[in-house]
Amino acid sequence: VRPKIHAIRLKDTDVLHTKILDHSDFLKLKEICFRPKEQLVLSLLYFGGLRLSELVNLKIEHFDLTRGVIQFPRKGGSIHNLSPYNKDAIFRPFDLYLNKQHNGSVFLFPGRSEKSLTPRAMYNYIQKMLRRAEITDKAITPHSFRKACATMLYAQSKDLLFVRDYLNH
DSSP, X not given: OHHXXXXXXXXXXXXXXXXXXXXXXXXXXXXXXXXXXXXXXXXXXXXTOOOHHHHHTOBGGGEEXXXXXXXXXXXXXXEEEEOOTTHHHHHHHHHHHHHHTOOSOSBSSBOSTTSBOOHHHHHHHHHHHHHHTTOOOTTOOHHHHHHHHHHHHHHHHOOHHXXXXXXXX
16 A cells, blocks of 8 residues: 555646735734734744644643743644744733733633634634725635744744744744
């Protein structure tokens, strides 16, 4: 079976790549989204490079304000210590969100009952923000923020190993 699987070659046109969110689109989003929760979601995606599943499972205890670190389980179950390169962009909206909007749940983005928000609900929430900012490209998804984060990190550092470790790849 193995030789047959490896004999199949995909053309690049067969693969739909995730589109990168332009910096200008991110600035439009930041201008339109003024609520603390919206700002926090955007910052965690764009500056933290989090996956959607990681975002919805964040708990308040994962944030260490004194050290400026977010310690949370990544895909695969390993614990990742993220020291965001733009701490203010994440921790300022985090503090505002906790003081103004958060309902006291263990999860940062609670759903109904005591559980976290589902990935589908968060996806829809992000799509709603994109529509409000008049970003109509259907290829922009939450993963587009992660690719934008990687691109921005590489442009600043020129170090692929740093980007790999930052995104936990």
